[in-house]
Amino acid sequence: MEIKRLTKNFGNPESWTLAAYEKTGGYQMVKKAFAMDPEAIIELVKQSGLRGRGGAGFPTGMKWGFVPKQSDKPKYLCVNADESEPGTFKDRYLLEHDPHALVEGIIISCWAVGIRYAYIYIRGEFGLPYYRIEAAVKEAYEKGYLGSNLNGKGFDLDVTVHRGAGAYICGEETGLIESLEGKKGQPRLKPPFPAVVGVFGCPTVVNNVETIQSIPWIIEHGAEEYRKAGTEKSPGTKLFSVSGHVKRPGVYEIPLGLPCKTLVHDLCGGIIDGKRQKANIVGGSSVPILTGEEADNVDLDYESLAAAGTMLGSGGMIVMDEDTCMVWALAVLLKFYAHESCGQCTPCREGTGWIRNLVYRLEAGDGKREDLDKLLSITGNMMGTTICVLADAAAMPTESFIKKFRAEFEAHVGAGRCPIRGKSAHFLAHAH
């Protein structure tokens, strides 16, 4: 059920060191890539069908293709290691256990796209992953994998690790760029897109850690082999980070298209204490929630999840058992989004706070019946009206929670407290 491509070194002794990485064939793919024409590498990535693993699922090869071939400005790669989506912790594992694979992926990607400088923008709260990747970059420099004239034909590459300062929105690619430039992290108006005008006004590729880390494997085994896992439209493997009420939470690398039921009930051992799976957020907190029944009948790939009305997202799966109060769960999520909205666009700045307060009120049992339809109307005004998708990320779960668990929301109306948990979290009292 699991296919270990990106996670193959997990568990090896001191897998994060250069010595351990080289022992398992590390950095051999750099040599292979240098012998290839950069164009051929982009073509190979296109053929592999690799899609961005940060959440949007945009085809990686196509993204690389948008970067102008000829540019009088240096090109940049930003590795998005600002993993902040609630429920998502796959990149953290990759950075902790196999940081050299990321460095190798960076070298190959930069060679393919003609990039001179790479930044690894890493979430500020990450401690161990930061120390591991920082050490790996240092080792790679010392060993001559990074620096100048890497291929003997004048290919230079410098990699800088940059720590974020604690904002979810800096995981959005243009928010990341702004932050990297030393500005307040808020998404940019597009167009122009980063491929043309990115970091410091230069052409820039922004890719997720898992995406870049997939590149050496594709170089080694080829596009055809890569497609042997996964489905036609969702090729390859994907890391899922499963949390919540399962017996064995953790990071699982599975072929795309695996039934969700297999991941939850087999790999993760099912629900704790044999309880019922009430709900499942399959792809990180921003995606519409599924009921337990829906989750048990869906496959984990881009197209199946879209057909089921949700998204693969970042693969941050949150499983909830029958005792979980959906109003409370939504309140927790909305607390996050209202706190993390950058405040730039009106519908998001005001909308996230508004729906949060309404859900807080419902959770406390002080809500009104008409609040439910009001919430649906507000989320309707938030979706698709902003620069980035943070507004949608708050609106979509809200809409799906209410639509799928409406009775539970209604039970809270006028109850004076949460009828499921028997108490209220008093979010409003602590709102700031």
Next chain:
Amino acid sequence: MAKVKIQVNGREVEVDEGLNLIEAARIAGVEVPHFCYHPGLGVDGNCRQCLVEIDGIPKLQIACNSFVKDGLAFRTDTERVTRMQAGVLEFLFLNHPLDCPICDQSGECLLQDYYISNGKYESRLDTDKRHKRKAVPVGPRVMLDAERCVLCSRCVRFCDKVTGTGEMRIVNRGNRAEITTYPDRPLENDYSLCTVDVCPVGALTSKDFRFRKRVWHLQSAKSLCTGCSRGCNVYMEHEGGKVYRYRPRENMHVNDFWMCDPGRLTYTPLNDERLDVAIVTGEERTLPESIEQVGTWINIAVASGQSDSVAVLVSPQSSTETLYAAKRFAKDILGGARIGGGNVRPAGVQDEILRRADANPNSKGLEMLGLSADPAAVLSAGGTVLLVIDDDPLGMNPDLAGAFGKFEHVVYLGSNENATSAKAEIALPITPHSECDGTFVNFEGRVQRFWKALTPRGDSLWSPTIMGRIAEFTGQEFGWKSVRDLWADLQKTEDAFAAIDYASLGEVGAAAGSGQPASASAE
């Protein structure tokens, strides 16, 4: 620029290629509501108020960041657009205080305007409003109310892009976001009051104007700032015979959308310490008897063949019409009187944006009429009558007192009481630029109009009229009933103005020499 055909709400219009949809809609007579876009500050795309439906694009798009191309069609009147625009407004009102009764912006507030035009929904805001700082002096001239702010970032972009001083920032995230300045770095650049102009709501208000007048009582006249030789175009806003403020008026040839703070505050002499009745040796007199006294002196000089004993001291503070009338008075009525004048004001600050060191609005007009001269030279040798027109040469340069003393009679024509009016034997009230039509010529030679805003205060008269009445005592007259009459003569007799037709000056003026409201003369 190439023209393209587009459709706005089904109506075909031809517009310049590359315009954004807000500007294009305006040409079609359609107002797309917006807060953050400003033609002088560019596109930011944060308010999301200007959502429109473009044919062929499923999602609503912001009009500010969408640009016309041939055949493009968009609508602002569909159910979806209307609903979304009302939705965005509702979001803006969620935490907006109901301050309107005590808010200075009330009456010229985009939130109010758009609520009437695009909102009008039933209120369903029943959660507590978020509170932020109120009445924060962010600089010596500007007050901030953070609760009223819609975070459009116009003020931030003004200080970044126009002045380059970068005082304003938005701090904090989400609905905690607020406009602020850096610690110990107040908003004190010379253009800080422009942030009040660009603020679409009552977040930034002018300390000079706030709480002084409800704006719907104000009347507005197109006018010019007289603070320096740039001649920034302004709206002169007044009520009850009093000017309350200047606001910059768009003129891409001169001042774009802006004006400086010192210039903006130069309206006060139009209200204060006005000379509005004739004063003869310290006593108020009727205007006719005062004019008669001056006319008698002038007539004696003319009749006795002593025209050269009369001197006329003019000022670059005067309008072109005043200067021309004075010149005709000296050269034709008197025939041979000394005339000239020049700057007596200390040089001001010059910058790369608008401000000019020359603190006079009409130095160029003075020069074009051939009247530039050192005041001391005009006055030397003394004589019978000294006519001083406008400004305050004695107040600015007390050393001139000796030269003044060499004349038997000193007559002052001006609009304010000052050291010169106090020294004059007779002071006659003339209308300042708020109370008559006229022109100034700015440092680049652009002839610009100002329009009469107020009825003349007290006994004040248009200076060519007063000079004409004085002339009548010599049996001569100008025959000008209006600025147009005067300009007909001016065009005929002054080469420098030959190509300029007063009627064609329009709102943006014309470059002297071209006779066109010329874009060709823009910098």
